[in-house]
Amino acid sequence: MKKIFSTYVASILFLIIAFLLFTDRSVAQQPGWIEQDLPQTMSGQRLPNRGDDVLIFTTQYSDVVYFFDIRINVWTEVNLGSQQTFEDALGSGNTVFAYSDEYIIAYSSILSQWDTVKYEGTVLDPTGISTRRGYGCGDKLAYFITNANIYYVFDSELAEWKEYDFGFVSNTSGFNNFWAADIYAGAIIQRNGYDYAKNITYSLVTHSFADLDQGGWYYYPDHIMHGGYVASWSDAATTSKFFGYCAATNEFKSITFPNNFSVYQFGSQLPYTSFEIVEDIFIFTVGYAVGDTQNRDVFVETYSTKTGNWYSYQYSFDPQDYGLPGWRAGGSFSLGIYASTGNPIYGLWKFYSTTNTYIGEIPDIFGNGLFICGGKVAVGTGDHNLWFHNFETGYTKHKYFAPNDDIYNLPQLGAENYCSVFRVNTTSDTMRVFFFNGNTDNLQSVETYKLPNSSATATPRVYGYVTGGPNNEVIFYSEQKDSLFIYQATEAYGGLSANNFLIAHTLSSSFTLFDASTCQIFEKNFPIGSSNAIGGSLVFVRSGNMELTAYSGITKNWTTQQTYQVINAMHVGDEIAVGASVNFAKYWAYSAYDDSYYELEPEGSIVSPFSMAGGKTAIVIRTTKVYAFSPGDVSPVIEDDNTRVNSYSLSQNYPNPFNPSTTIKWQQPETGNVTLKIYDLLGRELTTLINEELIAGKHETTFDASRFSSGIYFYQIKVKNYIKTKKMLLIK
Structure with a gap:
């Protein structure tokens, strides 16, 4: 890696930042606007962007790049030593990134550090769509791929650029796929004809690259998976292959299927529908059958990105059955669905990732069977009955009804931890809506006016449905509280x-807000104005020409600000929002952390773009200055329940940098022995914080570093097959 600054200069800057951080913490971490003067050498198109808690700014022609990080509340200037022509700047999560005609530069808000490299070659397909162009940015990494056959990845957990020379790739088609996922970056270079594709990945778990020269094709974001993916290849004559990649192990594992006259039928994993809103998907299932209609053997393979393994199952088909199972995948399970002759009776093969086993079931689904999968729950409907199943607890719930040709059941939604079904009566104006909650294994329902052609608006945590009718009914459902409400609006329909x-x-002329974390309903006598007014933890609305009103999902308070100027534009993030006056002469930033507004009257002439907001920060741009908004010394928003844990994760310690103690948080979806250890920069074990069996849920502990000197340390957690290491910085 070629650092622009020498080690000496970088060390001086590090000490300056440390001094700013800890000499007067109370001043440095106050919320408000922080300005940065711009040198006259910057010109051309402005290139700002933002992540969740970090900003980047440069211009088309410039020798400097600026970063703002709310963790340290200061602008960081990086001088590249010579005038550059910058092409683009991107941001997401904890990472921002830019590239010029010579350099790639990125910043990590996890460690509040940056790195830059003078790259070789030119970037691949720079004007293509996001998954075709050779550069991009994810929450914890950025990537840059050049025609010199070098794959550069910025690892935000290390705040370093990594590079990999993947060599010359022959017979390329020019059609490639590059992407940044949750804990890995992927690159697939396609070859012509039936030649294998080249697969390259970088894992944030192992902090290393993996290369599969004879791999398959996977188009992100089709079949989005977490922790890895499954690619496929076929010669269209004799053989099909599937390649599973696991970021936890940073390895590829493949299976081979015959693809010839002996194969009776393939059973591929079906694509996800708009009715399935699943956050974390770890499973991919495929199968095939050999034989004929009377005598068939079925072979099934499921890949889990949690373990990095394929799991096989074989069974013989009953001659009364027809159709090889079409596999539907949930977050951590899959369903193989088949039917019998005569009056169709549906059968299931279920794969559980908790035990990595297959179990068969006849769920008493008759007639027109339909199934929808959520994260850990699934729902099936027949002509006269309902079937709900929790793949985490193994709980099954049946609901039977007397045969009635005037009533049909329609699975309506599969979310992370809940699913819903409509039971519609064609001879009346009512229907019954069912909700099954995977956190409680509870089934409840409500009867309401029917508007079956309408669609629900939902997230994994909240559900809404406008039924209309004489009472203007709206259904609200909270996944966290497992609570169902019928609200009577003042007008029919609405959005x-x-x-x-x-x-x-x-x-x-009005709107109603439902907060699913508390099940509170708020009525307001002014319109919300835009669907973009709702952030992850706030609502930000122009309640009058010269008035802003906000709701904080953190404090659960409403706050109003008189602006005395007409509001022209608004930007909404997750925990902050910004409103601007009609001529952009003034800005008002709102923080959901403290229910406060912070006014800014920027200096200089207006330029385009004027401003933008990220999750926790925002930027305002002028000809001679840029301004960043910081919410101050804030802690991460922590949910108050232990029921939402469905995957392993280790959080970045907070605060970081720290002195002398810091908090480490993690979550585990199952009970197991947990070890949490501290290591120094040389990899020597210093202390063990945790070594005991802990139940599934969210946990935290404190690391007191009073007896250790300033420097970089690592903390590593091990729970069963899950291993994760993160870096932290102690400054005394």
């Missing part, structure tokens, strides 16, 4: 918009 645990029902 719904939702984000995270907040959902708003909007009418022409």
Whole structure:
């Protein structure tokens, strides 16, 4: 890696930042606007962007790049030593990134550090769509791929660029796929004809690259998976292959299927529908059958990105059955669905990732069977009955009804931890809506006016449905509280918009907000104006020409600000929002952390773009200055329940940097022995914080570093097959 600054200069800057951080913490971490003067050498198109808690700014022609990080509340200037022509700047999560005609530069808000490299070659397909162009940015990494056959990845957990020379790739088609996922970056270079594709990945778990020269094709974001993916290849004559990649192990594992006259039928994993809103998907299932209609053997393979393994199952088909199972995948399970002759009786093969086993079931689904999968729950409907199943607890719930040709059941939604079904009566104006909750294994329902052609608005945490009818009914459902409400609006119909645990029902001159974390309903006598008014933890609305009103999902308070100027534009993030006056002469930033507004009257002439907001920060741009908004010394928003844990994760310690103690948080979806250890920069074990069996849920512990000197340390957690390491910085 070629650092622009020498080690000496970088060390001096590090000490300056440390001094700013800890000499007067109370001043440095106050919320408000922080300005940065711009040198006259910057010109051309402005290139700002933002992540969740970090900003980047440069211009088309410039020798400097600026970063703002709310963790340290200061602008960081990086001088590249010579005038550059910058092409683009991107941001997401904890990472921002830019590239010029010579350099790639990125910043990590996890460690509050940056790195830059003078790259070789030119970037691949720079003007293509996001998954075709050779550069991009994810929450914890950025990537850059050049025609010199080098794959550069910025690892935000290390705040370093990594590079990999993947060599010359022959017979390329020019059609490639590049992407940044949750804990890995992927690159697939396609070859012509039936030649294998080249697969390259970088894992944030192992902090290393993996290369599969004879791999398969996977188009992100089709079949989005977490922790890895499954690619496929076929010669269209004799053989099909599937390649599973697991970021936890940073390895590829493949299976081979015959693809010839002996194969009776393939059973591929079906694509996800708009009715399935699943956050974390770890499973991919495929199968095939050999034989004929009377005598068939079925072979099934399921890949889990949690373990990095394929799991096989074989069975013989009953001659009365028809159709090889079409596999539907949930977050951590899959369903193989088949039917019998005569009056169709549906059968299931279920794969559980908790035990990595297959179990068969006849769920008593008759007639027109339909199935929808959620994260850990599934729902099936027949002509006269309902079937609900929790793949985490193994609980099954049946609901039977007397045969009635005037009534049909329609599976309506499969979310992370809940699913819903409509039971519609064609001879009346009512229907019954069922909700099954995977956190409680509870089934409940409500009868309401039917509007079956309408669609729900939902997130994994909240659900809304406008039924209309004489009472103007709106259904609200909270996944966290497992609570169902019927709200009577003042007008018929209207629209719904939702984000995270907040959902708003909007009418022409008013709106109603439902907070699913508390099940509170708020009525407001002014319109919400835009579906973009709802952030992850707030609502930000122009309540008058010269008035802003906001709701904090953190404090659960409403706050109003008189602006005395007409409001022209608004930007909404997750925990902050910004409103601007009609001529952009003034800005008002709102923080959901403290229910406060912070006014800014920027200096200099207006330029384009004027401003933008990220999750927790925002930027305002002028000819001679840029301004960043910081919410101050804030802690991460922590949910108050242990029921939502469905995957392993280790959080970044907070605060970071720290002195002398810091908090480490993690979550585990199952009970197991947990070890949490501290290591120094040389990999020597210093202390063990945790070594005991802990139940599934969210946990935290404190690391007191009073006896250790300033420096970089690592903390590593091990729970069963899950291993994760993160870096932290102690400054005394």
